[in-house]
Amino acid sequence: MQGLSPLALSSDIALSLGGEASDCDPGALQARVPRSTNAVTVIEVYADIWCPFAHVGLRSVFQRRNELGRDDVVIRVRAWPLELVNAAPLDVTSTAEHVNDLRTQVAPKLFSHFDADHFPRTSLPALALAAAAYRQSDKQGEAVSLALRNALFEEARDISQPAVLESVASACDVDGPDAEDSEAVRAEWHEGASRGVKGSPHFFCGEVEAFCPLLDISKDEKGHLHIRQNVETLVWFLAECFK
Numbered sequence: 001m002q003g004l005s006p007l008a009l010s011s012d013i014a015l016s017l018g019g020e021a022s023d024c025d026p027g028a029l030q031a032r033v034p035r036s037t038n039a040v041t042v043i044e045v046y047a048d049i050w051c052p053f054a055h056v057g058l059r060s061v062f063q064r065r066n067e068l069g070r071d072d073v074v075i076r077v078r079a080w081p082l083e084l085v086n087a088a089p090l091d092v093t094s095t096a097e098h099v100n101d102l103r104t105q106v107a108p109k110l111f112s113h114f115d116a117d118h119f120p121r122t123s124l125p126a127l128a129l130a131a132a133a134y135r136q137s138d139k140q141g142e143a144v145s146l147a148l149r150n151a152l153f154e155e156a157r158d159i160s161q162p163a164v165l166e167s168v169a170s171a172c173d174v175d176g177p178d179a180e181d182s183e184a185v186r187a188e189w190h191e192g193a194s195r196g197v198k199g200s201p202h203f204f205c206g207e208v209e210a211f212c213p214l215l216d217i218s219k220d221e222k223g224h225l226h227i228r229q230n231v232e233t234l235v236w237f238l239a240e241c242f243k
Contacts, residue, residue, distance in 0.1 A: 024147045024172035041073045043241055046080035046192040047201035049123045049130070049159060050090050052099045054201040055149045056107050057214050061203070062146065064238055073242065074138045077145040079127040079188040080200045092119040099153070101225045106215065113156045120152070120160035124185060128177035129165050131184040136174060143172045205241035213237045 043061065047054035058077065065073050083089045096116040103111045120126070126148050134141030147168050151157040157164045169176055195204070198211040213233040218226045 024143050041241060043075045044078055044204040045201050046078045046197045048080050048082045049126045049148050050120060051200040052102055053212055055153050056102060057201045060214050070242055075142055079185040080192050080197060081124060081127055081185055081189050084189055092116050101227055105227045106229055111153050114153050115156035118156045118158045120158050122160050125165055126159045127185045128181040129169060131181040132177040133174045140172055140174050144174055208240040210237040
């Protein structure tokens with residue numbers, strides 16, 4: 001793809017992240033605050049916290065932003081509550097299979113301690129906490145969005161449990177969510193639907209958008225997922241955002 005050399009990615013750069021972190025300290029992915037409120041670029045991502053595909057995609061975008069030193073780029077993770085979209089909670093068995101597919105096919109350093117026995121029954125309270133964090137600041141919103149996913153997929157913590165949410169909120173210096181934040185989750189869902197969100201994760205930046213830009217996903221005749229990295233699409237999207 002022509003014209004993308006300034007953002008050329010190696011074949012595994014987006015999935016090279018690994019290791020352990022806790023609460024509000026996602027290591028190399030630590031959220032950054034823009035140097036100035038002037039000319040801030042905003043990447044919006046509609047995603048659910050218990051979506052493993054979003055976990056992979058978000059980490060890749062945060063990593064690339066930080067590698068480029070683009071502190072002028074804010075990443076706002078909006079709620080795309082799959083249990084409301086699909087009128088049912090995410091199925092733990094299917095999600096565990098998707099985690100295994102991602103880990104074995106494209107992301108061997110992620111999902112290091114995922115445990116289906118600690119899979120949440122709902123993501124709505126966690127989404128409300130993320131909304132509360134963004135209401136306080138973009139920096140705190142980014143940090144909580146990363147910390148919640150890290151807790152679930154890298155630390156085997158049930159993010160539907162109040163104690164886990166309180167731990168993340170405390171570590172990130174965020175006040176707990178209230179009714180306004182719960183309403184914000186539903187409002188973002190409806191807003192995403194009006195913008196044509198296809199699923200989790202769906203990225204927007206100005207006039208450009210991309211659904212799950214890092215991964216090409218298909219199913220075989222037995223219903224098994226086949227996943228490969230689609231680095232070219234991610235590079236194109238980020239090049240448009242980081243102009």
